[in-house]
Amino acid sequence: MSKYFSKKYASLTPYTPGEQPKDMKYLKLNTNESPFEVSPSVLEALKTESQKLQLYSDPENINLRKKIAEIYNVKPEQVIVTNGSDEVLNFAFMAFCDQENPIVFPDITYGFYPVFAQLNNIPYTEIPLKSDFSVDVNDYIGINKNIVIANPNAPTGLCLSLEQIEQIVESNPQNIVIIDEAYIDFGGVSAVQLVDKYQNLLITQTFSKSRSMAGARLGFGIGNKDLIADLNTIKYSTNPYNVNRLTEWAGVSALNDNSYYMDNCKKIIENRNFTINELEKLGFEVLSSKANFIFAKSNKISGEKLYLTLKEKGILIRHFSKERIKDYIRITIGTIEQMETFIDTLKEILK
Numbered sequence: 001m002s003k004y005f006s007k008k009y010a011s012l013t014p015y016t017p018g019e020q021p022k023d024m025k026y027l028k029l030n031t032n033e034s035p036f037e038v039s040p041s042v043l044e045a046l047k048t049e050s051q052k053l054q055l056y057s058d059p060e061n062i063n064l065r066k067k068i069a070e071i072y073n074v075k076p077e078q079v080i081v082t083n084g085s086d087e088v089l090n091f092a093f094m095a096f097c098d099q100e101n102p103i104v105f106p107d108i109t110y111g112f113y114p115v116f117a118q119l120n121n122i123p124y125t126e127i128p129l130k131s132d133f134s135v136d137v138n139d140y141i142g143i144n145k146n147i148v149i150a151n152p153n154a155p156t157g158l159c160l161s162l163e164q165i166e167q168i169v170e171s172n173p174q175n176i177v178i179i180d181e182a183y184i185d186f187g188g189v190s191a192v193q194l195v196d197k198y199q200n201l202l203i204t205q206t207f208s209k210s211r212s213m214a215g216a217r218l219g220f221g222i223g224n225k226d227l228i229a230d231l232n233t234i235k236y237s238t239n240p241y242n243v244n245r246l247t248e249w250a251g252v253s254a255l256n257d258n259s260y261y262m263d264n265c266k267k268i269i270e271n272r273n274f275t276i277n278e279l280e281k282l283g284f285e286v287l288s289s290k291a292n293f294i295f296a297k298s299n300k301i302s303g304e305k306l307y308l309t310l311k312e313k314g315i316l317i318r319h320f321s322k323e324r325i326k327d328y329i330r331i332t333i334g335t336i337e338q339m340e341t342f343i344d345t346l347k348e349i350l351k
């Protein structure tokens with residue numbers, strides 16, 4: 001730390017992204033990327049737009065917001081697009097939380113929530129998941145604080161029902177409820193359909209997982225138009241051109257090919273079922289997942305040992321050192337060939 005670094009950030013612990021090795025020698029099952037490439041028309045859009053890079057992007061991103069609004073059956077004023085969904089989450093923490101408006105989230109969840117809270121000097125409470133790692137909805141009913149819940153949750157993959165989400169939203173009308181649906185396309189039910197009914201509900205989603213665009217950085221928020229206007233105040237106070245020209249049009253093209261991506265999600269679900277089955281045969285305890293990853297624990301070998309041994313053999317998975325989940329590993333679901341390689345390697349290790 002330099003002597004110039006602001007005291008207000010001195011104790012900030014930044015988020016740790018999953019490993020991104022610079023060589024291609026690893027089978028990457030560690031950061032929940034899609035194993036599938038983008039659709040051909042996305043490449044076309046990139047080519048066309050790359051010839052206009054001397055021009056600023058549209059700060060309103062109106063074409064992309066219209067397209068998202070059409071797919072999710074809302075109005076463009078109810079949509080904001082951002083540089084990954086991490087950005088809309090940070091905007092929401094900035095816009096709706098402060099010393100008087102703290103936030104709560106589960107103790108086991110996306111590691112960025114406590115970072116956003118610390119960054120913006122927001123008091124936060126981590127509510128323990130139940131012993132089976134599910135969210136206890138009763139903990140959130142009428143809690144009278146802002147709430148962020150990843151649904152499906154990460155890294156557990158467990159999903160709340162639409163009814164459970166509605167109970168939480170309905171019982172906290174004075175507070176914002178953010179539902180982070182980064183993984184919703186892999187089998188959960190989206191709460192987007194509730195945004196017209198509840199003015200305190202903000203949904204965030206991303207193109208990083210189900211739409212194969214992690215490297216393009218595109219996320220979005222959907223909510224009541226007044227909430228979106230507040231998020232825009234933050235956007236225009238930090239970075240009006242937060243979604244660049246290439247990414248905006250890649251996003252529009254991806255949504256024009258939405259069925260390609262939704263078919264890919266079906267393949268991931270099949271491959272997930274295959275992997276869960278094989279892991280259970282090998283004595284793993286696997287949480288039921290509605291995401292493009294699974295969370296599992298071996299009855300023979302520690303999570304850390306598994307992570308290290310798999311890495312030696314060229315396969316990256318994610319291991320978390322947090323006490324409550326240190327026995328578990330999180331495995332991203334890839335193509336069927338990738339999952340077969342993973343299972344074969346695992347069998348070798350466990351022999």
Ligand SMILES: *Cc1c(COP(=O)(O)O)cnc(C)c1O
Binds near residue numbers: 086205206207217
């Ligand atoms: C991956 C992820 C995000 C954000 O990803 P972006 O690439 O910034 O869109 C948000 N929430 C959860 C739970 C995630 O796993």
